[in-house]
Amino acid sequence: MPAVTPPSSAARDEAATRLAGLATPAGALGRLGDLAVWVAATQGRVPPEPVERVRAVIFAGDHGVADHGVSAYPKAVTPAMVRTFLTGRAGVSVLAAQHAVTVRVLDLGVDDDLEGVPADVQRHKVRRGSGAIHLEDALTTDETLAAIAAGRSVAADEIAAGAQLLISGDMGIGNTTPAAALVAASLGLTAEAVTGRGTGIGDAALDHKTAVVRQALARAGERVADPVDTLTSLGSADIAASAGFLAGAAEAGVPVLLDGVVAVAAALLADRLAPGAAAWFAAGHRSPEPAQGLALASMGLQPLLDLGLRLGEGSGALAAVPLVRSAALLLADTALLSEIL
């Protein structure tokens, strides 16, 4: 497995110097300035080039826990939304069209044959539905490794297609439950600390969902010390693929803008699979899911937006794409104070 080379510290230092010399009051660009320095470091270029080619991949899959009262919606939504991504009418599709971002959807584990969808969508399918994590493993070890490898190969495809910035999106009813469990397992947190309302469950269902996460963590036990075993026991095919995708991006030196709780759980696993990967990640937004904020903080990432957005699909990352573009342009094209005085 290739090691993760950090973003260029020479470019980071040069970018910070350029930022300090811009025709603005010192520090006036605030977090956009920090973001610009990160973009320049990931590109190894000062000034950074415009961030034009942004590509998002949605990893879709079903989750056995969805049959156990953890979501406000039925599992049938998952294949229906896969078809909706394909017709370009999902929430994330609207933002992607607005911001000229390409979106692909891939079925890693949808519990449906998705008859009639283009074969390419199912090219990396690992299985139909992942195990109910409080009762059984999500995957076999072989399935986990296949999903991670699929994610890495998808990242390579997107990079070969010219991606300068990658986004991983999620679709799968019930997926905020394994995401919460993965974050708790990775950070040594309790079920109470990480479990949220997902699609909008009420108090009684939240108590039940928390108990499901607690039971899953107890079942996984010591296996959470290893990232592959963590994904095997508590993850899913789609989240394992997303983790492989994010690890692959970091290994290739391509930056990533993170979305909500599922993408961030995958990012945490990517950083365990490929230590140092998190240096290639920026946080598009903060979601109301507690696991998401806790995972971001553990990676030292501050979210760009905080809109109460709790859709997933990559939407929070998509909404932040204009900020990344603005940051790079500001550092590249703003006059220097020395040029105007």
Ligand SMILES: Cc1cc2ncn([C@H]3O[C@H](COP(=O)(O)O)[C@@H](O)[C@H]3O)c2cc1C
């Ligand atoms: C119509 C619809 C579209 C969605 N798009 C993303 N999600 C999001 O909500 C689900 C996770 O929440 P939970 O764990 O509570 O089920 C996932 O499918 C996620 O992608 C959606 C959910 C619905 C209902």
Ligand SMILES: O=C(O)c1cccnc1
């Ligand atoms: O925080 C998220 O990303 C989220 C919340 C609810 C449903 N889907 C995603």
